Amino acid sequence: MVVVAIDGPSGSGKSSVSKAVARRLGLAYLDTGAMYRAATVWCLDRGEDLTDQHAVAHAVRVMPLVMGLDPAAPGVELDGRDVAAAIRTTEVTAAVSAVATNLDVRSELRRRQRQIIEAEREGGFAGGRGIVAEGRDITTVVAPDADARVLLTANEEARLRRRSLEVHGAADATAVEATKDQVLRRDRDDATVSQFHVAADGVVTVDSSELDFDQTVAAVLDVVAQVTGREAARAPRA
Template identity: 85%
Template sequence: MVVIAVDGPSGSGKSSVSKAVAARLGLAYLDTGAMYRAATLWCVGRGTDLSDQAAVAHAVRVMPLEMGLDPSGPTVHLDGRDVAEAIRTTEVSTAVSAVATNLDVRAELRRRQRQVIEAEQAPEGFAAGRGIVAEGRDITTVVAPDADARVLLTASEEARLRRRSLEVHGAADDSAVEATRDQVLRRDRDDATVSQFHVAADGVVTVDSSELDFDQTVDAVLAVVGQVTA
């Protein structure tokens, strides 16, 4: 059983890299950021006032969320409905910080994240007990501080904006990057008020992918995992 925790800011590549690492090692994959997006979609769909922190926290506590852990095709279901595309809309991206900075929501989702990680230790888990890669904001320090490998995946602001622009707009020219800037930097700024993901904590290895391509970044993370699990 191996637990790999990956933190990082928006556009650092943590989701795609973590999926690739999980696939290479035959592990389960948990996208904790998708859980916050799903919570946002759930609250918006219920008409919950996102400024009412108690109401939001209650809505999230009763949220029927199921996370599929296959790195080749992770799924997100809310009340039995596939919402993998719906949680990536601009409406959700704009509103998610209001939910993600709610401390009671964070406590509830961290509890669920730990449950998923613990469940993957059992032979009946997705990866048959081999382990899991969990990625997000405070996975290395709060959710899984005892993970076998803990990585802070980062990149320069320029690189992160370019990558997210390609992902969202299919282009990385000046206008596309500017259209992405507020969403990326504001989300990081808001989340930084409740989570630490810019500087590695003690025992967390930093992988800077600014000058690395995708395969090189995956190899760099795998090298970190190999050092601590050898």
């Protein structure tokens, strides 16, 4: 079964592109960044001090997290509660790096990510046809044996513009400036525990700086086809 690993910095488009690739290939989809965000919600709700790394790691180890793997509607549940909206709040965005850079938390969530990927490799969602997993360290640590490994990147200007449009609905100077912290600071913080700016050996770089969304999806699908021979279904007409 096909496993596609996609890493990249904030604003590179990896989440939306990965979902589209999964839909086109008929694969499951795993947003590993959402797992770190869910862990942050879990710790904040429990009143954990995020600077207490031992307490945070213990909380995450007992966290009852269920990840939805349908690329058309990837849900996130904590203890039976839908937290898909809660994990995208400003509060969580500001706090997630404190959780994501906790090495014991990363070890636990990587373990869960590998379990999900292996289950889909063997047979799970979509008839066990495989999975697209995206994040920061999927190509290098979580699934270095993936059939196709892609580093999706873009220059800083393009990434800030895209995230600004996503968060603020505008890409003027004021909106872009307001977006810098959550893009550049998070990348800087996360880069202390994972490498996602330069492709490792065997990982194909797709630079989307000058590509639109459809072109970026097509570029990633081309990589998958070249490596695995798996062709995508025809894109639906608008």
